[in-house]
Amino acid sequence: MSVGNLINIAIQIYRAQFTLYLGWAMRAALWLVATFWLWSLMSLLIGAIASVTSDQIGLQVFLIVASIVIQLIIGSYCISRSIICGATISRLSYQTLLQSSETIQLAHQFVRARRRQLLSATTNVYFTFFMVYIGVGIIVSVVFYLIGNMFGVNFWSGQLGQTIVVIGIVLFLFSIYAALLFCFARLFVCDTILAVEDGVAVKKPDNMSWKLTQDNTLRIIAVVLTTGVIMMPSLLLLQVITHYIFLLYDGAFHYPSSDFIGFWFNFLLGLTVRILCIFVFLPLWKILQSTVYYDLKARKEGIDLQLI
Amino acid sequence: MQLFNEVTLQTPESVTLKFRLAGIGNRAYALLIDYILWSLMLIGISLVWYLVSVRLVELLEPILSDRFTDSLELWLVASYLLTIFAIYVGYFVFFEVGWQGQTPGKRWVNIRVIRDNGRPARLPQALLRALLRPIDDLVFLGVLVILFNRQEKRIGDWLAGTLVIQEERRGQAKRLPVPEAAQALAQELLEQVNLERLSPENFAIIRTYLQRHDKMLPAARRTKSDELAQQLRERLEAPELALQSPSILVLQAVYWAYQQAYGDRL
Structure with a gap:
């Protein structure tokens, strides 16, 4: 399948069962909201206890440690529930591509049994991105500094130094962006593998994703960038609506945006927009991942080739 | 859908x-x-x-x-x-x-x-x-x-x-290279089996497999060629067909024989 047709198919699948996928996306978004509220609630509760027992240092330390542990437990539970909802979309859309008739309950049961694996795979992917970000940042900075020193460039004074610093910043950002995009493409189907494959084949989804996406990195990057172009109008529209809601609020209540209530209103509005984005675009991304995975399986394993 | x-x-x-x-x-x-x-x-x-x-x-x-x-x-x-x-x-x-x-x-x-x-x-x-x-x-x-x-x-x-x-993609139908051993096997096939049993769609599947073969994962390459060769034997009603030969050779031979007999019928 071509880059454009992969996106076309994903959109067509999304359109065909719009309400079903939107329902799962809503659950995923609500679990993320729940994470945020539970975290806030726990912080308030522990803060209140800490303020009452401010003279007991031992208890304060215990409360800090307990708070971190509880927040981690709450976070991993709620986020994993959110991931499960996304994985259910992946599985259902993959079954659609295979023209198989698995029920929604069975699909959900399958991914729910993989909660821990899905959470650890997602954590691994984000950790890899973080390490790549830090690693490439350090390497580019060191190389740039060494080359500058070699030619005796003074970075802090003179027009030449400033020009070189600007070029360096551009190169630095480009390298980080390129490296992250490369890793994103190579790990693009990591969680889809866990959501759709059964048996022993999924012990190392990141390795499997790395193998499958070999020779297809540029295609996947093209898919990601093109989908970004398609998503842009809706994102812009959401941004514009948010901006106008805030202006209306500001106009109606005459609170300056730096005001405490204004700040919280702005913050909650921003959070709502982000949740709305997850709500609308999560299904598209998940279906796109499944479509790309199906395409890779066809190219690398020939799953679409049957004589009978 | x-x-x-x-x-x-x-x-x-x-x-x-x-x-x-x-x-x-x-x-x-x-x-x-x-x-x-x-x-x-x-x-x-x-x-x-x-x-x-x-x-x-x-x-x-x-x-x-x-x-x-x-x-x-x-x-x-x-x-x-x-x-x-x-x-x-x-x-x-x-x-x-x-x-x-x-x-x-x-x-x-x-x-x-x-x-x-x-x-x-x-x-x-x-x-x-x-x-x-x-x-x-x-x-x-x-x-x-x-x-x-x-x-x-x-x-x-x-x-x-x-x-x-x-636009329909053209240029996909160019002939694929077939080794001499497969060409020799194809000559035998033309005499032994009735290739009419193979539809143009079946031929297209074999051709697609051969096109993708080099870029497939090694394990999947073997498994898929065995699977397709077995399905081919069933399709052609020739269960003993080139059982000793590697599956990929059988597929290449069928591809070559079909091309000789009917050309690219798609």
Whole structure:
């Protein structure tokens, strides 16, 4: 399948069962909201206890440690529930591509049994991105500094130094962006593998994703960038609506945006927009991942080739 | 479920033509490529314009008064903006007219602009589409319009009476290299089995497998060739067919024999 047709198919699948996928996306978004509220609630509760027992240092330390542990437990539970909802979309859309008739309950049961694996795979992917970000940042900075020193460039004074610093910043950002995009493409189907494959084949989804996406990195990057172009109008529209809601609020209540209530209103509005984005675009991304995975399986394993 | 939108057109000669619509994915991808090329052209032209205008002002400054130098600079900026707009519109008109409904991006993605009656797009259509492009590009309005109508038209397409369709990929049917051992086995096959049992679709599957073979994962390559060879034996009702030979050789031999017997029937 071509880059454009992969996106076309994903959109067509999304359109065909719009309400079903939107329902799962809503659950995923609500679990993320729940994470945020539970975290806030726990912080308030522990803060209140800490303020009452401010003279007991031992208890304060215990409360800090307990708070971190509880927040981690709450976070991993709620986020994993959110991931499960996304994985259910992946599985259902993959079954659609295979023209198989698995029920929604069975699909959900399958991914729910993989909660821990899905959470650890997602954590691994984000950790890899973080390490790549830090690693490439350090390497580019060191190389740039060494080359500058070699030619005796003074970075802090003179027009030449400033020009070189600007070029360096551009190169630095480009390298980080390129490296992250490369890793994103190579790990693009990591969680889809866990959501759709059964048996022993999924012990190392990141390795499997790395193998499958070999020779297809540029295609996947093209898919990601093109989908970004398609998503842009809706994102812009959401941004514009948010901006106008805030202006209306500001106009109606005459609170300056730096005001405490204004700040919280702005913050909650921003959070709502982000949740709305997850709500609308999560299904598209998940279906796109499944479509790309199906395409890779066809190219690398020939799953679409049957004589009978 | 239909994965692609199609459109059926009736020509004045009562010929029914069926086209697969390009879809938002292909159109956005083509646009991305076109805008990258267009931006590169723009950067090049801006550089040339900058160098030429600086030189021109330097040359004319001693001759002209300050008032004329200021207006010269304004004229240069105006001509630059006009050139940019001409390139913005002209890029798409020039290519869509010259390449029969294709721009470099569309050619890469394999899509084409045609008229609503199936005929090739000409200058009026290309011009209307290009002139309405700024409106379609305004906060990506065109993307939303394409997403929410069955014929996947942007505003420019509605007014120009055009469609954007996918072209069938050609050049896929070129003959694949087949080793001599497989060719020898193919000669035996032609005498032993009835290849009529194999449909053109079955042949296409074997050809696709052989095309993909080198880029497949090693383990999957073996498993798939064994599976396909076994299915082939069942299809040809020849369970003992070349059992001693490697599966890939059997598939290559069948591909070769079929080509010899019927050519590429697809």
